[in-house]
Amino acid sequence: MKKYLMMLFLAWYGTAVSFGQVAGSKIKGTLLDHQGVGIDGATMSVKKQSDSSLVKMEFSEANGSFIFSGIAPGIYLLDVNLMGRRVYQSVSLAITTGLPVLDLGSIRIQEQQQSLKEVSIVSKKALIEHQIDRTVLNVDALISNAGTTAMDVLEKSPGVRVDQNGQISLKGQQGVTIFIDDKPTYLSGADLEGYLRSLPATTLDKIEIMSNPPAKYDAAGKGGVINIKTKKQKLKGFNLGINASAGQGIYTTTNNSIDFNYKNNKINVFGNAGYSFRNGASDLHIYRNYRDEAGNHTGSFDQQTFLRRKGWGINGLLGADYSPSELTSWGVVFTGFLRKPNSNNLSENVINDAAGKLESLVKARNVENGTSDNFGANLNYRHLFKKDGPDISADLDYLRYGSGNKQDYVNDIYNADRQFDHVEGLNGNLKGNINILSAKVDYTHPFSGKLKLAGGLKNSFTETDNVADYSNTLGGLTTPDYDKSNQFKYKERISAAYVNLNKDFDRWSVQAGLRLENTDSRGRQLGNIMKSDSSFKRNYTGLFPTLFIRYQLDTSGNQQLKFNYGRRVERPYYQDLNPFISPLDKFTYYVGNPYLLPSFSQKVELTYVWKKFSTSVSYSSAKDEFNETIEIKDGIYYSRPGNIGSSKVLSWNIDAGVDPLSWLNLQFYGELTRIHSKSDFYSGLLDNKGVFTYLQGIAQFKLQHGWNAQLDGNYQSKVTNAQFVVGEQWRMNMGLSKTLSPKTTLKLSVSDIFRTQITRGTINNLNLTDAGWVNRGDSRRAVLTLSMRLGQMKANRPDKRSGADSEADRVKQ
Numbered sequence: 001m002k003k004y005l006m007m008l009f010l011a012w013y014g015t016a017v018s019f020g021q022v023a024g025s026k027i028k029g030t031l032l033d034h035q036g037v038g039i040d041g042a043t044m045s046v047k048k049q050s051d052s053s054l055v056k057m058e059f060s061e062a063n064g065s066f067i068f069s070g071i072a073p074g075i076y077l078l079d080v081n082l083m084g085r086r087v088y089q090s091v092s093l094a095i096t097t098g099l100p101v102l103d104l105g106s107i108r109i110q111e112q113q114q115s116l117k118e119v120s121i122v123s124k125k126a127l128i129e130h131q132i133d134r135t136v137l138n139v140d141a142l143i144s145n146a147g148t149t150a151m152d153v154l155e156k157s158p159g160v161r162v163d164q165n166g167q168i169s170l171k172g173q174q175g176v177t178i179f180i181d182d183k184p185t186y187l188s189g190a191d192l193e194g195y196l197r198s199l200p201a202t203t204l205d206k207i208e209i210m211s212n213p214p215a216k217y218d219a220a221g222k223g224g225v226i227n228i229k230t231k232k233q234k235l236k237g238f239n240l241g242i243n244a245s246a247g248q249g250i251y252t253t254t255n256n257s258i259d260f261n262y263k264n265n266k267i268n269v270f271g272n273a274g275y276s277f278r279n280g281a282s283d284l285h286i287y288r289n290y291r292d293e294a295g296n297h298t299g300s301f302d303q304q305t306f307l308r309r310k311g312w313g314i315n316g317l318l319g320a321d322y323s324p325s326e327l328t329s330w331g332v333v334f335t336g337f338l339r340k341p342n343s344n345n346l347s348e349n350v351i352n353d354a355a356g357k358l359e360s361l362v363k364a365r366n367v368e369n370g371t372s373d374n375f376g377a378n379l380n381y382r383h384l385f386k387k388d389g390p391d392i393s394a395d396l397d398y399l400r401y402g403s404g405n406k407q408d409y410v411n412d413i414y415n416a417d418r419q420f421d422h423v424e425g426l427n428g429n430l431k432g433n434i435n436i437l438s439a440k441v442d443y444t445h446p447f448s449g450k451l452k453l454a455g456g457l458k459n460s461f462t463e464t465d466n467v468a469d470y471s472n473t474l475g476g477l478t479t480p481d482y483d484k485s486n487q488f489k490y491k492e493r494i495s496a497a498y499v500n501l502n503k504d505f506d507r508w509s510v511q512a513g514l515r516l517e518n519t520d521s522r523g524r525q526l527g528n529i530m531k532s533d534s535s536f537k538r539n540y541t542g543l544f545p546t547l548f549i550r551y552q553l554d555t556s557g558n559q560q561l562k563f564n565y566g567r568r569v570e571r572p573y574y575q576d577l578n579p580f581i582s583p584l585d586k587f588t589y590y591v592g593n594p595y596l597l598p599s600f601s602q603k604v605e606l607t608y609v610w611k612k613f614s615t616s617v618s619y620s621s622a623k624d625e626f627n628e629t630i631e632i633k634d635g636i637y638y639s640r641p642g643n644i645g646s647s648k649v650l651s652w653n654i655d656a657g658v659d660p661l662s663w664l665n666l667q668f669y670g671e672l673t674r675i676h677s678k679s680d681f682y683s684g685l686l687d688n689k690g691v692f693t694y695l696q697g698i699a700q701f702k703l704q705h706g707w708n709a710q711l712d713g714n715y716q717s718k719v720t721n722a723q724f725v726v727g728e729q730w731r732m733n734m735g736l737s738k739t740l741s742p743k744t745t746l747k748l749s750v751s752d753i754f755r756t757q758i759t760r761g762t763i764n765n766l767n768l769t770d771a772g773w774v775n776r777g778d779s780r781r782a783v784l785t786l787s788m789r790l791g792q793m794k795a796n797r798p799d800k801r802s803g804a805d806s807e808a809d810r811v812k813q
Contacts, residue, residue: 025095028067029104031060031080038064039109043081048074049092061326067388070504073097073555080109097555128158128657128667132509132550132562133214135159135655137207149255149276150204150228151196152751156712156733157207158655158669158696160226170224171211171651171671173620174627174721175570175599177221180228183378183397184436195337195372199315202243202257202787203272205229211618212546212566212603215498215513216442216456219544222570222601222622230317231259231272238262239791249781251279251310271318278341279310282777288632289770299359301587301635302350311341311370327384335376343368349587351635361414364585370405390445401434411586425473426481426583432466434574450504458496464574465489468582482530486580488592492521500546507555511548517541517569523577523594534579536594542569562607562616570626572596576641584639591640599624599643615654622647627722631682632769644686644722645679667698677722683767690720706739727760731779743789752779 027046031039042060046068055076060066073095080088087109095102129136137157155162159171168176178185178192185192208227210217217225231241240260247253259272288301319333349362382393407428413421442456466488470481500513518541527533546566553559578592601622608615629642653671660666676689698712713732718725735749757779762772 025071025073025099026067026069026101027071027076027078027093027095027104028065028101030106031064031066032106032108034108034110036108039082040064042066044068045079045081046071047077047079049077050075052077063326071095072552078104080107082109128655132511133212133548133564134208134210137209139201139204139206149196149201150199153201153204153207154196154226156696156698156714157209157226159209159211159653159671159694161694161716168223168226170209170226171618171649171653171673173211173223173649175221175601175622175625176223177218177225178228179225181230182227183376184438195313195339195374199274199276202241202245202255202785203230203259203274205231212564212605214511214548215500215515215544215546216454218458218494218496219515219517219542219567219569220571222568222599222603222620222625237264237791239789242788242790243785245783245785247781247783249778250281251778253277253279253781253783255783266323268321268323269319270321271316273314273316275312275314277310277312280778281309282307282775285774287772288635288637290635291768291770293768296354298354300352300356302352303347303587305345305347307343307345309341309343311339313337313339327386329382331378331380333376333378333380335374335378337372337374339370339372341368341370341372347585349585358416358418360416361418362586363412363414365410366585367408368405370403372403373401375400388446390443392441392443394441395439397436397438399434399436399438401432401436403430403432405430407583409583409585422475424586425478426586427471427473427478428484428583429469430467432464434462434464436460436462452502454500454502456498458494460494462492462574463490466575466578468580470583482528484581484583485528486531486578487526488523488575488578488580489526490521490523490574490577492519492574494519507552509548509550511546513546515544515546517544519571519598525579525594534594536577540598542567542600544568558611560607560609562609563605565602565604567600567602570599570601570622572598572626572641576626587635588637588639591638593641596626596641597624597643599626601625612658613654613656615652618649618651620649622649625677625722627677628724629682630723630763630766630771632766632771637771643679644677646677647722648676650674663702665700665702667700669696670694675719675721679722681723681765683765686723686765688720688722688764690718690725692719693717708737708739710735723763723765725762725764729757729759731757745787747785747787748782749785750780750782752781755780 031042031044033039039060040063044058044060044066046055046057048055055071056068058066058068076093076095078088078090078093088107090104090107093102093104129138135158137153139153151162154160154168160176161169167174168178170176178196185195206229208229209224210227211224213221213225238260239262241258243255243257245255247255253276255274255276257272257274259270261268261270263269284303284305284307286301286303286305290298290300292298315335315337317333317335319331321329321331323329343366345364345366347364347366349364351359351361353359376397376399379396380394382391384391405428407426407430409426409428411424411426413424415421438458438460440456440458442454444452444454446452468484468486470484471478472481494517496515496517498513498515500511502511503509518539520539522535522537524535525533544567547564549563551561553561572593576592576596577594579594580592582590582592584590599622601620603618603620605616605618623646624643625647626641627644629640631638631640651671651673653669655669657665657667671694672691673694674689674691678685678687680686694714694716696712696714698710701709701711703709711732711734713730715728715730717728731752732754733749733751734753735747737745737747739745758774758776760772760774762770
């Protein structure tokens with residue numbers, strides 16, 4: 001009953017409408033104080049006079065000048081805000097067709113006598129913003145994000161889903177590339193999941209979702225790009241933010257962060273730090289039923305596991321900008337994190353014969369103690385040759401990742417009479433290092449007639465070294481396990497160049513780009529006394545075009561049609577190319593695949609926007625798509641990455657938001673997706689297809705006396721993707737916040753109120769085997785968060801520094 005109420009609740013949101021974009025004339029002027037001096041960093045807003053809806057926001061320059069571009073014909077108001085309050089509002093401003101520029105001249109702001117402590121910051125960002133090539137989620141707009149992590153925020157983002165293994169997909173497609181502040185994470189799998197779960201949501205500013213990124217972004221990641229923007233305060237003087245939270249589910253967790261900045265004239269210093277303690281558990285049930293060629297049942301395997309995972313993590317950022325002039329800036333940023341994850345898993349494995357009689361029983365105790373650390377350094381430069389003129393930017397990045405994992409697997413073996421027989425032990429010591437050096441330069445040149453040309457070059461070099469030492473213990477005797485012990489080294493160089501052209505017409509906007517990438521990679525598997533050396537080399541070049549077209553169906557820009565096309569590549573994760581075997585337990589092994597090919601894909605998308613409503617249809621086709629594949633031999637379960645010959649995805653979605661009452665805001669996202677996978681497989685031909693539905697709704701309530709509330713939830717129907725069928729699931733969350741003072745907020749959030757987020761599924765195309773799983777985690781959790789801001793409250797211009805774009809987050813450790 002709860003599930004049907006949830007589906008009805010989400011479907012009700014489907015009557016909402018969404019945000020749109022406009023383009024056209026310019027509004028410019030100069031903002032002066034009462035002494036005639038230019039005001040730096042004032043918040044300038046252009047709003048529609050009819051309903052006061054926000055059209056565009058900018059910040060005044062150091063000399064007080066400001067300019068708004070792309071304003072469609074209509075009647076507008078100009079608001080000026082200083083220190084969080086409005087100090088000026090214009091008379092009606094009329095923009096007519098054919099008017100290129102509306103010059104307001106000098107606007108003088110009279111001296112304000114009210115002290116800072118009396119000022120209340122009341123500005124509020126929209127939850128969702130739609131741009132020509134991306135969707136932006138403003139993190140602080142969701143109360144339920146308080147005290148959570150970056151991974152939790154992604155799970156609430158429109159079109160984004162995270163599976164039980166931490167794999168991220170966008171609009172039904174895997175292979176999503178993750179960026180942090182326009183820089184690659186170079187992580188994947190469990191390591192990426194661990195990092196995102198250690199990054200407090202309070203350190204995040206926004207999530208940029210690009211299902212078809214423009215040519216400036218590297219071509220890697222067929223599922224698109226998700227760019228996580230962290231907070232970089234740019235306030236004059238000294239500013240400090242503190243966030244402390246505690247969460248309680250079955251176990252207690254905490255997420256805490258602090259950020260600061262100091263800006264004085266030409267120098268800005270900023271930083272943040274976070275500490276998190278992860279503490280969770282889940283119950284995992286795995287079953288496998290065996291049959292013969294005639295279809296008769298021959299036996300079964302049943303595994304019940306209690307997974308206990310905990311660990312702490314710290315992360316930090318320290319940066320500085322120096323601007324010798326208004327046209328030039330230099331910057332340096334240092335980043336790092338340290339994580340200490342631990343898992344202690346207890347499982348009981350029952351093997352029965354065809355009659356259901358016990359053949360053997362294995363009780364396992366698997367303990368893993370890991371470490372993961374990172375250091376990154378970025379040097380960036382930007383220069384504008386003149387105001388509103390050409391600009392050039394350059395970035396040099398160095399990243400180092402280290403990891404280690406000590407594994408102790410103990411298996412107690414019992415006979416058919418449940419009598420103890422013997423004990424088996426497996427010990428592993430895994431170490432890994434990754435070094436990445438990247439350099440890039442971008443140049444943009446605007447021309448008259450609303451034409452802009454951009455281009456750039458990039459070169460990156462990656463080197464990895466991974467070592468695994470295993471030993472077996474039986475009867476008190478320990479011997480090396482040469483079948484599992486290995487050392488794998490990998491080197492890769494990617495060279496790229498791109499060109500991008502933007503042109504705005506009366507109602508048309510066109511953006512076209514072309515990217516060229518060359519990849520040269522070399523891998524070497526070092527041998528041992530039982531295994532010989534092996535190596536491989538690959539070199540390939542690809543062209544990746546992109547095209548974005550936008551047409552305004554009316555002069556006001558209320559109705560728009562948008563079209564985009566792109567070709568992309570997905571390269572194998574570094575660790576997936578390692579051919580050796582890594583155990584997960586006695587009956588389950590992970591095996592690498594040195595024969596993985598790069599996967600190339602194409603995607604086309606058409607979007608219609610009407611006022612605050614948007615809907616889109618997309619189609620993508622991929623060749624040699626990467627996916628987890630499962631093979632069973634002699635009752636042992638082997639998981640390895642493989643190329644799926646053909647994968648086609650057709651998707652329709654709607655994204656909407658409406659304010660039916662002054663105190664109520666509704667957001668809705670709905671998606672209907674069909675996936676068809678076809679490939680040669682271990683057991684013959686794999687040809688699976690299926691349609692699934694995903695619904696997401698958010699209701700925000702603005703109450704009296706500084707109180708706000710939120711209710712959100714999502715529903716996903718059964719999903720068929722390649723070899724796997726994942727069952728339906730849903731969840732509901734709630735949040736409550738109280739503004740204690742202009743600088744202090746208290747928030748309470750509860751995730752998965754009914755604890756319905758249970759992952760279950762089946763595995764197809766197994767040789768004479770039916771298999772599936774059910775996983776129930778500690779998903780219901782209450783989190784209390786206190787947020788405080790100290791220091792100056794006058795904003796400067798936002799940071800426009802760009803970092804090295806990702807070639808891929810392809811590290812799997």
